[in-house]
Amino acid sequence: MRISAKADYAVRAAIELAVSGNERPTKGDTIAQAQAIPLKFLENILADMRHAGLVTSRRGAEGGYWLARPAEEISVADIIRAVEGPLASVRGGRPEDVDYSGTAEPLQRVWIAVRAALRSVVEEVTLADLASGDLGRDIEGLAKDPEAWVTRR
Numbered sequence: 001m002r003i004s005a006k007a008d009y010a011v012r013a014a015i016e017l018a019v020s021g022n023e024r025p026t027k028g029d030t031i032a033q034a035q036a037i038p039l040k041f042l043e044n045i046l047a048d049m050r051h052a053g054l055v056t057s058r059r060g061a062e063g064g065y066w067l068a069r070p071a072e073e074i075s076v077a078d079i080i081r082a083v084e085g086p087l088a089s090v091r092g093g094r095p096e097d098v099d100y101s102g103t104a105e106p107l108q109r110v111w112i113a114v115r116a117a118l119r120s121v122v123e124e125v126t127l128a129d130l131a132s133g134d135l136g137r138d139i140e141g142l143a144k145d146p147e148a149w150v151t152r153r
Helices: 005-020 028-035 039-051 076-084 107-122 127-132 137-144
Strands: 055-058 064-067
Touching: 005 028, 005 039, 005 064, 005 076, 005 127, 028 039, 028 064, 039 055, 039 076, 076 107, 076 127
Parallel strands: none
Antiparallel strands: 055 064
16 A cells, blocks of 8 residues: 555644644644644645544634544544545456456455455544553554565565
């Protein structure tokens, strides 16, 4: 899976909002500076997240952004879907909708398994987990595996 700058920035911005809490809105420029995200790009990302119901905003001197739901209820997958669309697609469609024949027929199950493996991580990690730094034993175990750190070409 390729994680775009947009998805990376969106998750980082959402973590900032989770850490800031909902007592008062957080300014976009505060988020941009804290995470070194270009402000105009961030504003577009936050608009996508607002349309997806993940972020709320208010204009004006006392305005800014805050999470629309508790951080415990927003997964990394929710954020990626808000800014990028489906987690896994094959030629722009759903893996279950591709039709292969002959020797390629088992490939559909591979693409579905890839999506399931991705979901098993990004649907389980919430903004609250990221804000607290506690990713859980399963995620930490995957990240600590030395093979996970090896780049293969």
